[in-house]
Amino acid sequence: PDSITVAELAKRMGEKAADLVKSLFNMGMMVTVNQTVDQDTAELLVNEFGHKVQRVSESDVDIDTSEDVDPEDTLKSRPPVVTIMGHVDHGKTSLLDAIRGADVAAGEAGGITQHIGAYQVTPKGGDPITFLDTPGHEAFTEMRARGANVTDIVILVVAADDGLKPQTIEAINHTKAANVPMIVAINKIDKDGANPQKVREELLQHEVIVEAMSGDVQDVEVSAKKKTNIDKLLEAINLQAELLELKANPDRAADATVVEAKLDKGRGPVATVLIQRGTLKVGDTFVAGPAAGKVRALVDDHGRRVKEAGPSFPVEVLGLSALPSAGDPFTVVENEARAREVADYRQRKLDEQRTTAAPMSLENMFAKKG
């Protein structure tokens, strides 16, 4: 972090890289444009070229929301965010589809369900639940690796005719590592050879003790295909969510996480974000990873334009300057200059990581030829 490539330094100084190399040579340093120099050397160079040095530390530029905690009395309850995990072919996608079909809000509005990376379901007589539409532990671990802990509850799907399999066990381990409560959906109970009790016993061996075995992990027998007990599963989620007392402050500038981003032919870069606190509004200025922007439009999971989105709501955001990655923080900032500053800083850091990952050293260049 305390070094910079000659090329990047030249770019920032508005000088030719070759002139910097020459100057370094005169100082007794053999450096190519792709190699890095340390801060002191960089400062020396900057002075040499008659520029003023401005050392900027990370904390001055990037956004750090870790200290920014909302007071207790501003918190209001928010919907849970749920991720579905399980072994291949055990029915994750089928279950997500069955759950989506149980959404009363969708029927009322007559909106067409869009696949935007996350969606919200309001079961009959229940509270809204947000589902991440990217089943599987890959998305889960990837997001977590990037510091985004967006999941409140994991649904572990196990096919009753197949039992615990390697990816089931992996999912259990990921969930435990993340310290996220789990609900077990024992799926495919309509099939011949379905043996839910065997699943419960196998879970026991991995220290997942379901209620039917006197533990505290809720288990629900379902059939995603026949849509059996989907309501029970949703009830179990609502119950778990109540226990968690999930809350966020809706009355502040929005903090969100990117769950999906794609380049849309007609609309340009589009990101689906999950609001974690605050309310995102059309017209807000934001930074999303290395991208900056101003919210041009917000689209919900039924393809409807909305003016704002509060905690735990997934929305598509239009108006990005570039494509962020899943797991990137999305933060509303006070003005465009600030958004640009942070976005540029992050982009530079990404570029630096790329160049220092594959440094072209003189040593390498000569060693190859010998």
Ligand code: GTP
């Ligand atoms: P991957 O995305 O490949 O990991 O699979 P998945 O976990 O998303 O499983 P998917 O929903 O694609 O289902 C796999 C197969 O199981 C499909 O042929 C489904 O029709 C079938 N299936 C899913 N749920 C049920 C069920 O409740 N009963 C029966 N009989 N079949 C089911």
Ligand code: MG
């Ligand atoms: Mg699937």
